[in-house]
Amino acid sequence: MSHIVHDFNEYREKMNGRILATDNLVVKRFFNLDTNTYQEGALPAKSKEMLGLVASMVLRCDDCIRYHVQECHQAGVTRAEFFEIFSVGLVVGGSIVVPHLRRAVEFLDALEAEPK
Amino acid sequence: MSHIVHDFNEYREKMNGRILATDNLVVKRFFNLDTNTYQEGALPAKSKEMLGLVASMVLRCDDCIRYHVQECHQAGVTRAEFFEIFSVGLVVGGSIVVPHLRRAVEFLDALEAEPK
Amino acid sequence: MSHIVHDFNEYREKMNGRILATDNLVVKRFFNLDTNTYQEGALPAKSKEMLGLVASMVLRCDDCIRYHVQECHQAGVTRAEFFEIFSVGLVVGGSIVVPHLRRAVEFLDALEAEPK
Amino acid sequence: MSHIVHDFNEYREKMNGRILATDNLVVKRFFNLDTNTYQEGALPAKSKEMLGLVASMVLRCDDCIRYHVQECHQAGVTRAEFFEIFSVGLVVGGSIVVPHLRRAVEFLDALEAEPK
Amino acid sequence: MSHIVHDFNEYREKMNGRILATDNLVVKRFFNLDTNTYQEGALPAKSKEMLGLVASMVLRCDDCIRYHVQECHQAGVTRAEFFEIFSVGLVVGGSIVVPHLRRAVEFLDALEAEPK
């Protein structure tokens, strides 16, 4: 796995472990709810991941973008579809989104370069 | 047409007219680009409107939410689908989104109450 | 009860009812979690309401501010304490917070003017 | 004076009075500092008001926008210049700024319609 | 002192020095006001630091979060109390706060691992 993909997932997992190791019920239930949000429902899981991605872009959170780029990639979102999601994020959120778009494309490039 | 739907569209149209009456090329091109963003492409127009809606929710802009609720409604988004979009907006954006969700549901109720 | 306090609470309650009338499990669980967040714990409920207020101020959501001003008022936060919370919100969030501070003080004035 | 200009200034003045009536030193010093920020310096006051306006646009605060539109108008900013400030705000901040642009133009129209 | 704590404080101090080396009165007064905001008053200093922490979380600024985690830690905030502040930040600000929570907990872990 590429360096940036591996590092992202390793840190994310390690620190989620640290967070859940402290016994705070609200935090634990929030993490649980977050997972449930993206499950298949009236909308397919793929659509929900796309919603999560564009929301992360306009709020300009690199780690959230990386996470949803990865989930979308696994759900079969194509590069053309990714760029249409990016175009909505860019037009709604403005040029302030551009640096995050650069890092999103770098991450997507890394995901696409991985052996299947 | 219900009061809040009519008033929203009337004011929007009137002031867009005022904005475009001033001859600023960047502003005009931005408005044009904004329209093109939501056209059918690799993703269907309906999916793009849903992306526009969730982006508007997490950025907490009532007028943008109203506009995309209306566009989604016309594109055939069902109430169950609307609430799944809302659920992503709520979990990504937090409880700060709730007051905007109230006004979104009020607007959706008004749209659904209109004779077809 | 003063007009702005009454109208705020009436609309809030009505639309929360409309939101919960649609059977979306994630939305319902989020509302439930939101309520649990402010319950007595390692920190007293009053402290948590103060945290909710300052978070609402820097995120500049008038309805969230009104809600937490009301909750803080009921929890016994004094005017001097309110203004220290406001001062943190103002310095962290900047002058962009000022218009929300005006409406927060208007709401607080209305709450304090009510017969006990 | 037009209705929206008069109402804006009256409410602003009344509530600023209420805020400063409570003796909180940090809040008072912040208000004072805010005033000093826009005074003539290495940059002319007009340039600083333009900076204040574009900052208010991308942060999407209607009252802050109105205030700086008014200050810019008094400092002699022309309609063509206003629209170039708006174009920067729009491109940096994205389409989420559009509803605020509508209200900014409505306010500017009201200011320009006033007898000199 | 751990690496991340030491590096954070060293860079912060160095660059604050560079900022204050330029003779801008508004910037200097802002820094001064910022310090005064968190002093003991109607609310204890510890409460104010907690307010600063939750405000920093929902605005998603890692350095501000680190600073207030450190100040809260010195003021005696316990891990259980920290997680209740985090829970308010998470529920108000949404899942977009999660990556900042990870880094906050990493910093808190580093502070707690230091010899007293």
Added chain:
Amino acid sequence: MSHIVHDFNEYREKMNGRILATDNLVVKRFFNLDTNTYQEGALPAKSKEMLGLVASMVLRCDDCIRYHVQECHQAGVTRAEFFEIFSVGLVVGGSIVVPHLRRAVEFLDALEAEPK
């Protein structure tokens, strides 16, 4: 050229190339529009870059700040003028802007240290 200036520009150029390599018309037109926004018009290019800088500061995007600091520096903005732009950004945006101000000054220091 200093390390941080060189690395910033190299990464920016490389990833802009990757973004434009994918044939998405909306994204391409947005990049084009972004460039046009800062061209000489009713306002001088220098003024527009200053507007771009303060907008980037209050939206707290380090890369956008770096880009506009560089453009302003090339347009002849002096250190005294930079700090007045920073002062507006700080007062409008609040102490949450401070960490970005630190990195802005670090970048400005690097630019000023370069041989002309």
